[in-house]
Amino acid sequence: MGHLIGVLTPLPDCIASLCFLLVAVFILTAHRRRIEHVTGWLRKLAPVTTRVARGTRRGLSIQVTGRAIAHRALVEHSAAFLDRPTGAVPSTILTRDRHHNILSAPYGPYWRAVRRNVAAGVLHPSRLFRLSDTRARVLGDLARDLRSGAPAAESLYFAVYSVLVEMCFGKDVVSKLGDTRLRAMQKFQRDILVALPSFGVLVRYPRMSKLIYPSRWRQLLSLRRQQEESFLPLVAEVKNNRKDKHDASFKTYVESLLDLRIHEDGGRAVADGELVSLISEFLGAGLESTAAALQWTMANLVKRPDLQQKLRIEVDAIGCNQRIIEEAELSRMPYLKAVVLESLRRHPPFPFVVRRMEGKEAAEAVGLTSVPGGGATANFLVGKIARDAVPWSDATEFTPERFMPGGDGEDTDLTCTRELRMMPFGAGRRACLAIVPAMLHLEYFVANLVKEFEWWEADGEDNAVNLTEFRGFFITVMDRPPRASRRGMTLRMHPSVPFVLRR
Numbered sequence: 299m300g301h302l303i304g305v306l307t308p309l310p311d312c313i314a315s316l317c318f319l320l321v322a323v324f325i326l327t328a329h330r331r332r333i334e335h336v337t338g339w340l341r342k343l344a345p346v347t348t349r350v351a352r353g354t355r356r357g358l359s360i361q362v363t364g365r366a367i368a369h370r371a372l373v374e375h376s377a378a379f380l381d382r383p384t385g386a387v388p389s390t391i392l393t394r395d396r397h398h399n400i401l402s403a404p405y406g407p408y409w410r411a412v413r414r415n416v417a418a419g420v421l422h423p424s425r426l427f428r429l430s431d432t433r434a435r436v437l438g439d440l441a442r443d444l445r446s447g448a449p450a451a452e453s454l455y456f457a458v459y460s461v462l463v464e465m466c467f468g469k470d471v472v473s474k475l476g477d478t479r480l481r482a483m484q485k486f487q488r489d490i491l492v493a494l495p496s497f498g499v500l501v502r503y504p505r506m507s508k509l510i511y512p513s514r515w516r517q518l519l520s521l522r523r524q525q526e527e528s529f530l531p532l533v534a535e536v537k538n539n540r541k542d543k544h545d546a547s548f549k550t551y552v553e554s555l556l557d558l559r560i561h562e563d564g565g566r567a568v569a570d571g572e573l574v575s576l577i578s579e580f581l582g583a584g585l586e587s588t589a590a591a592l593q594w595t596m597a598n599l600v601k602r603p604d605l606q607q608k609l610r611i612e613v614d615a616i617g618c619n620q621r622i623i624e625e626a627e628l629s630r631m632p633y634l635k636a637v638v639l640e641s642l643r644r645h646p647p648f649p650f651v652v653r654r655m656e657g658k659e660a661a662e663a664v665g666l667t668s669v670p671g672g673g674a675t676a677n678f679l680v681g682k683i684a685r686d687a688v689p690w691s692d693a694t695e696f697t698p699e700r701f702m703p704g705g706d707g708e709d710t711d712l713t714c715t716r717e718l719r720m721m722p723f724g725a726g727r728r729a730c731l732a733i734v735p736a737m738l739h740l741e742y743f744v745a746n747l748v749k750e751f752e753w754w755e756a757d758g759e760d761n762a763v764n765l766t767e768f769r770g771f772f773i774t775v776m777d778r779p780p781r782a783s784r785r786g787m788t789l790r791m792h793p794s795v796p797f798v799l800r801r
């Protein structure tokens with residue numbers, strides 16, 4: 299292939315691309331025929347809950363829909379499922395596999411250091427209460443926006459983003475940024491997500507794709523440059539502010555990254571490129587997942603006024619004399635937790651969890667005898683697993699009561715260590731490290747939004763809330779822009795599909 303590139307380089311772009319395309323199609327179809335042969339053979343051997351889905355140029359893709367197999371693979375044999383495939387996550391794509399964030403990092407010293415840093419730092423449950431003021435202020439702004447008729451879904455997204463940005467850079471930096479710049483940053487984050495699906499090929503075939511997709515490369519480089527131009531000045535400001543900082547007991551995410559040393563890698567500091575990837579991940583992964591879950595929860599409460607009323611009775615009983623429901627009160631609201639858990643079960647923001655698998659141990663864990671030499675990609679279908687009719691009665695219904703005492707969801711372990719009934723946060727060593735903060739933010743916003751407003755479906759068929767799922771690149775969002783109304787006034791819950799992706 300390298301020789302072919304040499305021969306084609308002097309040709310004009312379009313002719314070279316065409317030649318490449320013809321040769322690539324020929325090679326890929328030949329390769330696929332070989333893979334399909336192996337796939338067919340494996341399909342016959344696989345258990346019902348492991349589907350050998352398709353052979354691709356990069357090996358087999360295996361789909362796991364059984365919760366017992368998912369538990370066996372991700373938890374009991376977690377050592378055989380430690381990495382995600384290259385090119386499957388934003389950072390790998392945007393930096394062409396150079397600077398990793400936590401999601402994209404291969405299992406090893408760098409991954410351990412950056413994961414431990416955030417899990418024991420800004421996301422640690424003991425630090426979260428330090429952000430009470432931030433949450434209360436953001437909630438106040440959100441309520442004001444909704445009352446003034448701002449689109450509800452956009453406002454929910456912006457509220458979640460505001461909290462995350464402050465956790466990342468600190469109050470001083472964010473207050474100087476101002477609303478307009480903050481909104482522009484959030485929009486840029488979304489632009490990246492929209493563009494990502496088209497970049498996968500650039501990582502898989504870096505050299506060839508430079509010739510075939512020159513404009514995609516330009517767009518990729520431009521987005522990465524914008525990321526750097528957006529975040530590095532803020533990092534410099536954080537560094538600057540530290541000189542006058544009196545309270546050293548709480549570190550923002552960026553401060554913790556500036557202090558971090560990778561001991562198993564000669565004690566080096568985190569490079570600027572890595573900083574940009576880690577910040578972008580914190581804001582992106584945190585925003586899209588939490589905001590999507592918040593939106594699904596509110597949409598379900600709009601659809602089911604009876605459940606909304608039941609939740610309001612609990613909320614009012616605890617917070618009737620208060621302006622807002624504080625974090626400390628959330629633990630006294632079992633029905634609130636049940637509503638959020640049911641939303642995560644029924645509409646997990648991440649539709650699947652993906653791992654690279656190689657070798658006998660990994661193959662046997664998912665019920666196969668072996669995988670071919672090139673390895674395979676295992677997709678654990680989070681949504682399907684959570685709708686399994688064996689542990690869940692009426693699995694497709696939205697029934698928060700199942701998480702109350704005596705229900706089939708009572709004591710569900712979100713970490714999946716003991717048992718795997720649903721896995722909205724993944725499972726095993728690479729599971730989400732933000733379960734506690736994510737649950738806290740979801741419960742906090744849902745409780746206060748129900749306390750403050752009554753949520754209704756707006757009049758008219760066009761305004762009906764539609765709970766059909768739409769699988770984006772990473773996140774499951776609502777298929778159609780639903781709207782909801784607060785008594786007497788119309789709030790549009792989701793005025794635009796958050797990102798436009800080809801079906």
Ligand code: HEM
Pocket residue numbers: 400401402413579580581583584585587588591646647648651652721722723724725726727728729730731732735736
């Ligand atoms: C409702 C909210 C959230 C959901 C449903 C969610 C879900 C997930 C899932 C399914 C994974 C993949 C796990 C696996 O492969 O087994 C993941 C990984 C991850 N999540 Fe979350 N997440 C949420 C919130 C957050 C937040 C708020 C942050 C950070 C601010 C975050 C940061 C991460 C990171 C860094 C990883 C990669 C972990 C690793 O590879 O070691 N997530 N999350």
